[in-house]
Amino acid sequence: MTESRSHADRVAALLALEDRVGAEQYAAYRRRLDGRLRRAARRRPIRPRTLAAAAALLLALGGLASFLSDSRRRAGPPTVVLRELTRDDVIAADPHPYRNVARCQVVAVVRAGPPVQQQGERRVPLEVENVFRNETGKELPAFQCTGEVLPPAPTSEQRVLVYLTYSRQQGWGCADVVPVDSPSGRNIRRGVERCAELLRAPDSPDAKRLYERLLAEGRGGLDEAAGCALCCRPDSRSADVLLRQLRRLHKRIGEPREGPGGWVSEDDIEQLVRLAEVLAPLRESRAALPLAECARMLPRGRRAPIYRQLPEVCATAPVDLKAKVRRLVAKELTEHHPDGRDRAAAAAALPALSVPAR
Amino acid sequence: MTSSESDSRDPEREWVLRARRGDVDAFRHLVDLHDRRLLYFVLRFVADGETALDILQDVWLILFRRLPELRAPEAFRVWLYQIAHDRVVDLLRRRRREEQAHEVLRNGLVEYEEGPEERLEQVELVHHALDQLSPEHREVLLLRFLEELSLEEIAEALRLSLGTVKSRLHYARLALRRQVEMIDHD
Numbered sequence: 001m002t003e004s005r006s007h008a009d010r011v012a013a014l015l016a017l018e019d020r021v022g023a024e025q026y027a028a029y030r031r032r033l034d035g036r037l038r039r040a041a042r043r044r045p046i047r048p049r050t051l052a053a054a055a056a057l058l059l060a061l062g063g064l065a066s067f068l069s070d071s072r073r074r075a076g077p078p079t080v081v082l083r084e085l086t087r088d089d090v091i092a093a094d095p096h097p098y099r100n101v102a103r104c105q106v107v108a109v110v111r112a113g114p115p116v117q118q119q120g121e122r123r124v125p126l127e128v129e130n131v132f133r134n135e136t137g138k139e140l141p142a143f144q145c146t147g148e149v150l151p152p153a154p155t156s157e158q159r160v161l162v163y164l165t166y167s168r169q170q171g172w173g174c175a176d177v178v179p180v181d182s183p184s185g186r187n188i189r190r191g192v193e194r195c196a197e198l199l200r201a202p203d204s205p206d207a208k209r210l211y212e213r214l215l216a217e218g219r220g221g222l223d224e225a226a227g228c229a230l231c232c233r234p235d236s237r238s239a240d241v242l243l244r245q246l247r248r249l250h251k252r253i254g255e256p257r258e259g260p261g262g263w264v265s266e267d268d269i270e271q272l273v274r275l276a277e278v279l280a281p282l283r284e285s286r287a288a289l290p291l292a293e294c295a296r297m298l299p300r301g302r303r304a305p306i307y308r309q310l311p312e313v314c315a316t317a318p319v320d321l322k323a324k325v326r327r328l329v330a331k332e333l334t335e336h337h338p339d340g341r342d343r344a345a346a347a348a349a350l351p352a353l354s355v356p357a358r
Numbered sequence: 359m360t361s362s363e364s365d366s367r368d369p370e371r372e373w374v375l376r377a378r379r380g381d382v383d384a385f386r387h388l389v390d391l392h393d394r395r396l397l398y399f400v401l402r403f404v405a406d407g408e409t410a411l412d413i414l415q416d417v418w419l420i421l422f423r424r425l426p427e428l429r430a431p432e433a434f435r436v437w438l439y440q441i442a443h444d445r446v447v448d449l450l451r452r453r454r455r456e457e458q459a460h461e462v463l464r465n466g467l468v469e470y471e472e473g474p475e476e477r478l479e480q481v482e483l484v485h486h487a488l489d490q491l492s493p494e495h496r497e498v499l500l501l502r503f504l505e506e507l508s509l510e511e512i513a514e515a516l517r518l519s520l521g522t523v524k525s526r527l528h529y530a531r532l533a534l535r536r537q538v539e540m541i542d543h544d
Contacts, residue, residue: 040422
């Protein structure tokens with residue numbers, strides 16, 4: 001950044017740093033705004049002079065509009081009718097709103113239009129409002145659904161999140177539908193948007209910086225949606241920011257606590273488990289010791305999820321580090337009043353943490 | 359405002375006049391001109407992109423409907439940010455942050471020192487530091503830096519007295535500088 005840089009350049013650089021709204025999302029918003037502006041313009045009171053000019057142009061415009069409308073009808077995208085939920089075994093077994101983002105090719109918010117009667121059945125047109133994910137590599141077609149997909153059929157103007165699968169062989173399928181107009185629906189929508197953003201992060205030329213931003217505490221940190229995305233698409237460039245969060249958590253858990261029993265808060269336990277789950281696929285040995293130490297500070301009965309991840313976290317760890325982690329985990333087996341699940345998870349982890357005898 | 363800024367705003371006046379007559383294309387052009395900066399502004403208060411876009415859409419539609427009431431086309435941007443400010447405040451109030459807003463309104467006045475304009479060269483640091491500031495500080499700095507509004511225009515956009523704007527800008531700059539130094543130090 002040099003002194004000679006103009007103010008406009010600096011503003012442009014500042015705007016370029018904002019990446020919370022993706023290009024597709026922004027384009028969808030502009031289309032929506034254009035539509036609303038056109039409708040608002042039609043409702044605007046018209047001055048008499050304008051009215052006269054408009055009348056003179058009406059015939060010519062009428063012909064043009066008719067031509068355009070015909071050609072648009074001829075060249076318009078094909079309509080895909082979604083008739084039923086088509087879930088594969090994985091989605092059927094675990095229809096999780098965030099994990100499904102990674103499993104489906106298209107995730108979008110659609111708005112239901114007024115029902116139409118076509119080819120002997122009642123169909124609801126679905127206007128695509130926001131595309132969070134589109135892995136098809138092409139423009140989306142127009143969608144309609146029948147009552148079987150969304151029983152009862154969505155009312156006009158209702159917004160729903162649709163998870164669509166697509167392949168050349170199988171065509172389009174609808175894996176799930178989630179109404180998003182309720183407060184809980186809006187939360188899911190926010191999580192899905194965040195999840196989709198993080199799933200795209202590895203494709204960014206500056207992924208490391210993007211992770212710093214997306215996983216910042218102010219943006220929700222490693223919340224459930226972020227955890228899902230990072231588990232579905234592990235990327236070593238996210239490790240640094242995750243390790244910093246782990247160190248902070250390690251410090252917090254190690255501090256003296258007040259309250260009955262001095263237990264670690266539920267939020268911290270949840271966060272620790274999530275960190276272990278996303279750091280394990282990265283085989284991030286720098287996380288091994290803090291995770292093992294944190295696990296030992298958790299209440300009995302809550303340590304097992306951490307022990308389970310330690311073998312993978314330590315997969316590439318140096319021998320000395322592995323030995324330290326092993327000693328910590330082995331303590332679980334000598335506890336006076338061990339919890340069965342913790343003990344079993346610790347015992348299962350120990351063989352993978354063994355080090356060759358000197 | 360410098361003469362070059364004044365010149366650059368003249369074509370905007372024409373677009374505003376055309377839009378005021380109901381020209382949707384002219385209005386769209388105004389959206390093109392301001393939308394990215396307005397989005398950046400709104401996103402400093404609303405973390406969620408979708409909510410920010412909803413606010414933007416509301417702002418533009420309100421502006422479009424009320425544009426015939428705008429007497430001075432030069433005041434377009436002040437009006438734009440006034441409406442955006444109102445929508446953001448509405449949202450924050452709905453999120454029960456009213457007390458914060460009131461607390462700031464009770465801030466005492468401090469004489470504003472009109473010094474050399476901060477260059478804000480370290481754009482990336484500023485971008486991150488802005489998120490750490492209070493909403494009120496963020497807002498006033500953005501209007502000053504992003505839109506280069508005068509203190510009087512900011513006062514009008516935020517419906518504050520000139521003294522409060524001076525005071526707020528003074529503290530906002532101090533806070534921003536502190537944050538930039540902290541981030542830089544890290």
